[in-house]
Amino acid sequence: MITRLFSLFISVIVLFAETSQAQSVVKGRVTDDKGQAIPAANILLLRPADSLLIKGVLTDANGYFRIDQIKTKEGVISVRMTGYKRKDTHFSFTGADTALQLGSISLITVVSNLKQVEIIEQKPLYEQKIDRLVVNVSNNIATAGGTVIDVLERSPGVSVERQSGSISLNARDGVQIMINGKVSRLPMDAVIQMLSSMSSSNIDRIELISNPGARYEASGNGGIINIILKKPADLGTKGSYNIILGYGKHEKAGVGLNLNHRTEKLNTYLDLSFYRNHTEQHFENSRMVHSAGDNVGTATVSERDPVTTNYSGLFGMDYMVNKQLTIGGYISAYSNKWVMDADNLVSIDTNNISSGGIKINNHETSRWQNLAGNIYLAYSWTDGSTLSLDADYLYYNNSNPTTYRNRYFNESDAVVIDSNLRAEKHTPVNIWVAKLDYTKKLGEKMELETGAKGSFSKFTNDVSLDELSNGKWANVPGFTVSAPYNENIGAVYAALNTTFSKSTRLNVGLRYEYADISLKGTDVKTALSRSFSNLFPTFFFAHDINKKNTIQFSYGRRITRPAFSDLAPFVIFLDPTAYYYGNAALLPAIADGIKLDYKYDRYLLSLQYSHESNAFAQRQPVINDSSSVEILTTLNLKYRNTYSLIFTAPVNIIQWWNLQLNVLGSYREVQTSHLDENFVRRQTSARVNVVQRFKLPAKFTLELSTLYRTPSITGISKTAAAGSVDLGIQRKIQQGKGNIRLNINDIFWTNIDKLTLYQPANNLDVKILYRYEPRVIRLNYTYNFGNTKVKNRAERETGANEIDNRVN
Incomplete structure (x- = not known):
């Protein structure tokens, strides 16, 4: 076919x-x-x-x-x-x-009769393109030396829900994360963990793509967030290095190096980075269950001490055989290790009378390792037509051992049971990708894009749980499983770009995808075999009314397939009465979205609407009425409708003071499909981000960033209002080659996540609080060396660019 x-x-x-x-x-x-x-x-x-x-x-x-x-x-x-x-x-x-x-x-000389000339060309913090909004991270002082997740949380329209392991764009869930045009294959909670340990000093810009075109894989109902790493900028060598030191409740440190060497035909590049983030977390989870005429309350308080260490490296080269043919490739690797010690206290009461609880000490390690390789060929004809071929191989490995010491105590606070558990989770993943793209000029005003792609993925999710009994470890039935998973996806696409005039442009595309998946488990409930085929149309129209006024309209259909980690059977304990579990019954979610943009000069107003059937709700609580056990799992909603309005405006108040205003207003409507009594939840919310920049004497620049978000809904849970205030100052030194930045984040300790879910008809009464490390101070030093005229290495999309971030 x-x-x-x-x-x-x-x-x-x-x-x-x-x-x-x-x-x-x-x-x-x-x-x-x-x-x-x-x-x-x-x-x-x-x-x-x-x-x-x-x-x-x-x-x-x-x-x-x-x-x-x-x-x-x-x-x-x-x-x-x-x-x-x-x-x-x-x-x-x-x-x-x-x-x-x-x-x-x-040309007119900029400065004359001076001993030293310093030319500074600075990009705006935000740039609106025809299909994406660009956030120039290198110009954001308040987040310098922080993590990538810090920058994402403060980007226009982006919402990071760490507690549910999800990221949304313009109030739409199912976002696809790309790094340098390559999709991350980790599950979203692991992506958030990795980005929380990746230094923002290595980031050049972030591209927010609400409605991707047909050449992009159709996965990701919320669009694409493409994180572009810094690259050394005709012949010669250029590079930079940076050093980060920080402290909040605990220490942070990082270093980074990138190099680029270019000759007339050969370009080589190298990127190395290390970042260590020692932080703290405070979690609270309480629930009330009505069972057999009794009200059973469970409250958990968790004090966590996680340390994340991230190493990453990339080496690649491009060789220009002649003016038309270029070949190249790269190899990359990273290791992300998250180690946590936690003290947990679980209090249980029946009808408001204490019935004891559990004291838990657990040690958890989660290590993600990756090795990837790519080879490519690019050929261009004299008429402007191009052909590119890519082949990728990716290997991921995840190990997640955890130990628990559980001491059960009675209403008199006396320990009655002292038990030890250990959980193991091991997941090797192999992915092969091949991709072909071809563009053909069909005259002066028309261009055809077409291509094909195939990806083949397989992994085995081995999970086990043992209990120490009489000095020996014994397997616990019901929590041990080996689940092989295979997925094959094929796709072809075509898109037509037309320029009717110098002011009117049109792009129409169609993509066809076929997916075949199989998951084998230890029982019928955890096994599945499915095939899906879908057509995904896209449409883009842009018209320049005059030099300052532009209107744009786009439509696209997208699909979000279940993450490998959401499908595969597994268990991660929060405590003996609450744990995460996989859901093999998940169905793909299909979304249709439209977007209307009006741009006046540098001001942008966007209206968006999307309808998503079988939408995902991550880490939703399901209560076992008889045992009062809380299971957190990913579920399908019947539908989710999202209406959003986005306004961005740069304002130059006076010569030394300007600000960037970003406002997101949204209305969400969701309906459940998994409960005994399904319901509809509606919520109107807003998100406001203001970045102010002040030019001070002696080459200092001060930046003040404020963020506020009103109550909203995540899945079927309601989140409380929250926000943060960040402050940063920078100064260029060493004749402009060096740059030093000092900043402090979340000054007033207000960026706290609170969730509630109250549905008595379904026996759901849950409250969750997540508080992360506040008031982190960071010092970031960057130095650029070598030939400043060396061009950047070319940015390409490889065959693995659009695979789902769905690896477990």
Whole structure:
């Protein structure tokens, strides 16, 4: 089926491909204000409507440049060179002209008669593109030296629910996390754990993509969050290193190094980083169960002392065989180790009379290790068509041993039982991916994109629980299982990009995906075999009313498949009366979403709506009425409707004071499908983030960031209002090569997660509180060295880019 569809797409290419149009040429020469040639100046050909880069060249040793194969009737030549003022020249071809001579373009020196010249080009904190909002993390002072999760929590429209292990974008759940264009294959709670130990100093920017196009895999109903790591910026070597020191309740430290060496044909790059985060957590979980005429209350208080250590490395190279063919690849690896000691106190009462409880000391280790390799080939034709081939192999390994000492005490506080448990969880994962993408120019104003992809995943989830009895460890029945899982996904897609005029653009795409999954368990309840096939249409339209006013509309269908960890049988104890458990009966969730954007100058207003059937609700409490045991698991809702309004505005108050305002308003409606008496829950909520920046004397910059979120719903639970205030200050040193930043996060200790779920008809009365380490102070030092003109390595999407973050 997939082969036939892909053959059809290739036939479309042959059927619609047209003879290349007449190509135009623009020539010129760049000089300084004294008439002297300027070699190696950047010549950028930009689209007039939105300044989109079409292509770029450098001037030669005599200042001359030539840009050929131009397919637009008009454009902007932007000349840029360090030490000179940027100059833009608008041009257009008339009649049958195919060559245009711009003559001499003179640049004005920025600063003269000074012993030292410092040119600083700073990107705005937020940039709105046609299909994504870009957060330039390197310009965020208040989160410098912190973790990536700190930055995500303060990004427009992003909500991180650590307690449920979920991330939402513009109030939509099911977000796909990508790092450098490659999807993380960890389950979301493990992704949050990893990002909580990854330094933000290694991040260049974050791309928030609400409605991805057809070339992206259809997984992730909430869209895509793409985290782009810093890259060293024609020939030569460049790099940087950074050092982080921090303290809250405990110490933090990290170092990072990246290098880039480029010759005329070969580009090599290396990234290494280490980060250690010693923190603390305070959790509370209470519930009331009505059983056999009695009210049984259980309250758990957990004091946790986790330490996370993260090592990561990447080495890669690109080799340009000729101007049309490039080959390359990379290998990467990381190790993320989370170690926690916790003291837990469980108090139990019956009809408000104490009936004893449990004192628990547990030691837990969770280690994720990864080794990945990629090889690729990219070929481009003179008419602008391109072909890329990718092959990836990824290996993950997760080990999660935990020991518990449980001391049961009676109403008189006397220990009556002293027991020891140990749990083991081991999960090796293997993933193979192959991908092909082809683009074909169909004339001056039309481009066809098409491709195919196949991914093959398998893992075995081995879980066991033993109890120490009479000096020997004995297996506990019901909590030991070995569950092999296999998943094969094939996909083909086609998308048509059309430019009706310089101000109107259209993209229409269609993606077909077929998935075959099987999970084997120790019993019928934990085994499944399913196949799914779906069509995923996408539609994008953009129109520039004038230079300052733009409207955009998009529609897309997405799918969120259950995470491997949510499907596979496993158990993780919070205490003997509450534990997480997998749900093999989960179904995929399908979402249809529309988005309307209006942009005026730098101000953006967005309206969004999505309908999601079989939506996931992570870590939802299910109470066993007879035993009062609380099981936290992922469940399917009947549906979830989300309406959201997003407004972003940069405001320049005075020359030395500006702010960025981000407001998200949302309305959610969810209906359950798993309870005895199902219900509908509705909630209106808002999220406001204000980042203020002050330019101070002596090259200091101060940044104040405030975040506030009103009550909202997560799954079927309600979360309380919360927020934070962060402060940071920075100064460039060492002739601009060094940068030192000092910041403090959550100054007033207000970023506390509180959840409640009260549904008496379903015997649900649960309260949860999660408090994380407040008032963390960090000092971050970064130094850049080498040739500052070295270009960044190319950013590519590989074959593994769009696999679900669904590894267990």
